[in-house]
Amino acid sequence: MLALYLRDLKLGVRAGGGALTGVIFFLAVIATIPFGVGPDLNLLARIGPAILWIGALLASLLGLDRLFQAEREDGSLDLLVLNGDRHMLAFTVFIKCLAHWTVSVLPLVVASPLLGLFMNMTPAGIGATALTLLVGTPAITFIGAAGAAVAVALPRGGLLISVLVLPITIPALIFGVSASYGAVNDPDPFLQPFLILAALTLFLAVIGPLAAALALRHSGD
Amino acid sequence: MQTFGEGKTMRLVAENLSGERGGEPVFEDIDFSVEEGESLVVTGPNGSGKSTLLRVIAGFLPAAGGSVRIAEGGEAFPSIASACHYLGHQNAMKTALTVGENLAFWRRFSGGGRFEIAAALDAVGLGGIGHLPFGYLSTGQRRRAAIAKLLVSHRPVWLLDEPTAGLDKSSEDRFADLMKAHCTGGGIVVAATHLPLGLARAKTLDMGARN
Numbered sequence A: 001m002l003a004l005y006l007r008d009l010k011l012g013v014r015a016g017g018g019a020l021t022g023v024i025f026f027l028a029v030i031a032t033i034p035f036g037v038g039p040d041l042n043l044l045a046r047i048g049p050a051i052l053w054i055g056a057l058l059a060s061l062l063g064l065d066r067l068f069q070a071e072r073e074d075g076s077l078d079l080l081v082l083n084g085d086r087h088m089l090a091f092t093v094f095i096k097c098l099a100h101w102t103v104s105v106l107p108l109v110v111a112s113p114l115l116g117l118f119m120n121m122t123p124a125g126i127g128a129t130a131l132t133l134l135v136g137t138p139a140i141t142f143i144g145a146a147g148a149a150v151a152v153a154l155p156r157g158g159l160l161i162s163v164l165v166l167p168i169t170i171p172a173l174i175f176g177v178s179a180s181y182g183a184v185n186d187p188d189p190f191l192q193p194f195l196i197l198a199a200l201t202l203f204l205a206v207i208g209p210l211a212a213a214l215a216l217r218h219s220g221d
Numbered sequence B: 001m002q003t004f005g006e007g008k009t010m011r012l013v014a015e016n017l018s019g020e021r022g023g024e025p026v027f028e029d030i031d032f033s034v035e036e037g038e039s040l041v042v043t044g045p046n047g048s049g050k051s052t053l054l055r056v057i058a059g060f061l062p063a064a065g066g067s068v069r070i071a072e073g074g075e076a077f078p079s080i081a082s083a084c085h086y087l088g089h090q091n092a093m094k095t096a097l098t099v100g101e102n103l104a105f106w107r108r109f110s111g112g113g114r115f116e117i118a119a120a121l122d123a124v125g126l127g128g129i130g131h132l133p134f135g136y137l138s139t140g141q142r143r144r145a146a147i148a149k150l151l152v153s154h155r156p157v158w159l160l161d162e163p164t165a166g167l168d169k170s171s172e173d174r175f176a177d178l179m180k181a182h183c184t185g186g187g188i189v190v191a192a193t194h195l196p197l198g199l200a201r202a203k204t205l206d207m208g209a210r211n
Helices: A002-013 A019-037 A041-073 A076-085 A089-118 A123-150 A158-184 A191-217 B050-058 B099-110 B117-123 B139-152 B169-184
Strands: B011-021 B024-035 B039-043 B065-071 B084-087 B157-161 B188-192 B202-206
Touching: A002 A089, A002 B099, A019 A041, A019 A089, A041 A076, A041 A089, A041 A123, A041 A158, A076 A089, A076 A191, A076 B084, A076 B099, A089 A123, A089 A191, A123 A158, A123 A191, A158 A191, B011 B050, B024 B039, B024 B050, B024 B065, B024 B188, B024 B202, B039 B050, B050 B084, B050 B157, B050 B188, B084 B139, B099 B117, B099 B139, B117 B139, B139 B169, B157 B169, B169 B188
Parallel strands: B039 B188, B039 B202, B084 B157, B157 B188
Antiparallel strands: B011 B024, B011 B065
């Protein structure tokens, strides 16, 4: 299983892996917002956590379509399914999700403090947003894997995956943003939404790979 | 020669096996039994269902009727999926990784390591190119690297779909020797191929004659 994780990391960072497209998209979205909203620093600081979360959510959906499609195109997917007796397919999917998250989504979390400066956010707000992104974005990847598995046989399934997955990621967005606001606005709680966010990630870490494995088993042709 | 009555030899058994693609029946009521050391050569014109048969055996496609199973596989190989290698039309190798990295991954992932990477590459005549990215190889070399994948981890049953596509004559001969050695070592080969395997215990299944 470690072998699979390392292989996917290598594939992600080597040429054609497309690991950086997400970060560049994230940067483009966040850098555009101040131009659109105008130079109202207070307003920017207020909407900052939400904008960062929306940007990260959309950016992390970008590379998902290749998660299983690349495996399917070169025939590797058959062998991953075939080894289902040795390595439970859902666990294989889980590892692939972790590798995908490490390569494509973790850079977004790392970049988010810098982009938080663009939004004139306070240090506490930046820290809270980065922390909620760190905890909440795996949920997006795990449930995104289920979408990617459903659309694996479709030649241009990228948009379909986003549309399928987006509604299910909304709870993570809501609790991620409300926890971030809780850290800066005094009466609002931070811990409760943060814990629900963590629970969402754990919940989807089980449901997502199981659903994806089921979809992959039945996608054979 | 061992007989079926002993019940000790591993067998790949299909009974009344039927397959379909997109609701269209491709083949019906296929029966065969291949035991350790034997091979089954599946022949037939294009579209006669050779690939579908192999994919049904591997479990990628549900059987429309009948069953296929491993008998007497023991604890190590309770099901077909755990007992077989599948070499399809695609090579299942990543172009961005080197040949060695590809093989090392499948060796660790599939387990049951037998040949070392270098030894497996030597066996298919690709010695010394393990450091090259898989994407740099020619079609025939890619196929040979994919064949090396069969060697790096041990599975008793090889399901091969047109394994010699893109291979030159000497590579075909070398591959035939590998298949022979696999059968001699107690393996089972099920191949959709036109290559004469030169095996004493090769059965044939002509899909074209059935339809």
